[in-house]
Amino acid sequence: MVEELLTAGIAAAAGVAVYLLAAARVVKQYERGVVFRFGRLRQGIRPPGFTMILPVADRLHKVNLQIVTLPVPAQEGITRDNVTVRVDAVVYFKVVDPASAIVAVEDYRFAVSQMAQTSLRSIIGKSDLDDLLSNREKLNQGLELMIDSPAMGWGVQIDRVEIKDVSLPETMKRSMARQAEADRERRARVINADAELQASHKLAEAAAVMSDQPAALQLRLLQTVIAVAAEKNSTLVLPFPVELLRFLERATPSGDPPPQPGPADGAAPLPEPPVDPAAPALADPAAPALPDLPAAAPRPEPPAG
Numbered sequence: 001m002v003e004e005l006l007t008a009g010i011a012a013a014a015g016v017a018v019y020l021l022a023a024a025r026v027v028k029q030y031e032r033g034v035v036f037r038f039g040r041l042r043q044g045i046r047p048p049g050f051t052m053i054l055p056v057a058d059r060l061h062k063v064n065l066q067i068v069t070l071p072v073p074a075q076e077g078i079t080r081d082n083v084t085v086r087v088d089a090v091v092y093f094k095v096v097d098p099a100s101a102i103v104a105v106e107d108y109r110f111a112v113s114q115m116a117q118t119s120l121r122s123i124i125g126k127s128d129l130d131d132l133l134s135n136r137e138k139l140n141q142g143l144e145l146m147i148d149s150p151a152m153g154w155g156v157q158i159d160r161v162e163i164k165d166v167s168l169p170e171t172m173k174r175s176m177a178r179q180a181e182a183d184r185e186r187r188a189r190v191i192n193a194d195a196e197l198q199a200s201h202k203l204a205e206a207a208a209v210m211s212d213q214p215a216a217l218q219l220r221l222l223q224t225v226i227a228v229a230a231e232k233n234s235t236l237v238l239p240f241p242v243e244l245l246r247f248l249e250r251a252t253p254s255g256d257p258p259p260q261p262g263p264a265d266g267a268a269p270l271p272e273p274p275v276d277p278a279a280p281a282l283a284d285p286a287a288p289a290l291p292d293l294p295a296a297a298p299r300p301e302p303p304a305g
Helices: 002-023 098-103 108-126 129-134 136-154 170-212 214-229 242-251
Strands: 024-027 031-037 049-052 058-064 068-078 084-095 156-167
Touching: 002 024, 024 031, 031 098, 058 098, 068 108, 084 108, 084 129, 084 136, 098 136, 108 136, 108 156, 129 136, 129 156, 136 156, 170 214
Parallel strands: none
Antiparallel strands: 024 049, 031 058, 068 084, 084 156
């Protein structure tokens, strides 16, 4: 009798242990449990920790509430300015309603991925190439709104969407490189022209100062000569000083006849020859000689009475 009771007790304990092992569940901190009893959703979400279910009637589904990083495959499309590009992105989302994530959609990860791909193609067709390259923040916000609207009905919240890379054709890359090079060359020319303008103003001021002080111009000339003489393979040609020419111009007055020898020079003046009024005038030796004309024939006299 005692042995039978002992055997029955052991069997009961073993049954309870098997039941507990079959009914016991552990929900982790980042998970929530959704229980279905005979296929019907039970009210209430099982919190993290130890929980019990009916081994045969209940089914426990654990839903991860962590933020999921979902890469979106590269999508090829034509922008609004007719440029073919390939754009890939990444979506960050999390489950906020475990029951809807299990009941409302078959696979919420796959659904979010497909929605992200279609939204990415749509945003490519509505945007220009410059927006895809430089104004990504606005495009990210547009993608987030396009994906978040249907995802809320699946119990999923879109945290953020980021465009990772924009691939361009090789011809477009070369064209953009030439455009950037031309723009840099234009800016370099503008900077050089601005520098030349400022330098010309400074040179004009220096010329005005040197015009008031001729010695400053000579000092500048000497500095230039010293700088040129430093080169061993240069031939140095010194210009004639302009100041010396000006000194000679001031020393020799222009327009005065050359001085004639007079008594002061120690020589007596030469007497002028007398002029005969009956004498024929001397021909100018500088005048050209006239050719000899033939003698005129004698005129015949009229016969007498």
